Amino acid sequence: MVPILILPGYGNSGALHWQTIWEKKLPSVSRIDFRNWTAPVAREWCDLLHAELESREQPCVLVAHSLACLVVAQHIEEYGGSGIAGAFLVAPPDPRAAAFPKEIAGFGKLPKTKFPMETIVVSSTDDPYSAAGFGAWCAAAWGTSHHSLEKAGHINADSGFGDWADGLVRLNQFVQALEVKR
Incomplete structure (x- = not known):
């Protein structure tokens, strides 16, 4: 199985x-x-993400939530896709949103580089950290697939997505498709 790297x-x-x-x-x-x-x-x-990817012996699938989605996009813009077999990006926040925490620094510029690997962006229609349609904008800017969940909040434990069985099924299907292409 392709290794998975969780990015909270x-x-x-x-x-x-x-x-x-x-x-x-x-x-x-x-x-x-x-x-x-x-x-x-x-x-x-x-x-830190770049150092982690450089230290690995084989490419991995990135499973990022929230702010980590923007880290992945920034990393790809700066370093390309080396070390990344695929990316599963959930609930990317909009740094221009009113609810975006003020103590977070340096995320104002939204990367628009097309991703060189298979990627899916999963977003919610009512995420408090991004406007409706922001997930679709990210997917279009990054050249990725997009899946929108109806009224799923920030797709975290506070939104009722503890185990998130449907998400795990989607991730497993995504990883299996990547393995078939390898």
């Missing part, structure tokens, strides 16, 4: 978050430590 967003993903639950369920999964979870700086997170 702002504040990390707690015990009831689908990323943490999937990390325990799936084989070949690890989680990046962005270290500064409560006052993230784009440059630092992008550099």
Whole structure:
């Protein structure tokens, strides 16, 4: 199986978050430590992702939530897709949204580079951290697939997406399709 790298967003993903639950369920999964979870700086997170990908022996699938989606986009814009087999990006936030935390630095410029690997963006019609249609905008800008969930909030534990069984099915299908193409 292709290794999976979990990339939590702002504040990390707690015990009831689908990323943490999937990390325990799936084989070949690890989680990046962005270290500064409560006052993230784009440059630092992008550099940590780059170092993590450079240290790996084989490409991995990135499973990013929230702010980490923007880190992936920034990384691809700066470094390309080396080390990334595919990306599963959930609930990308709009740094221009009123609810975007003020303590987050350096995420104002939205990357528009087309992704060189298979990617799916999953968004919600009522995410408090992005306007309706922002997920579709990201998918179009990045040249990726898009799946919109109706009234799913920020697609996290607080929105009722603890285990998120449907998301896990979608991820498994995504990874299997990548493995067939390899």
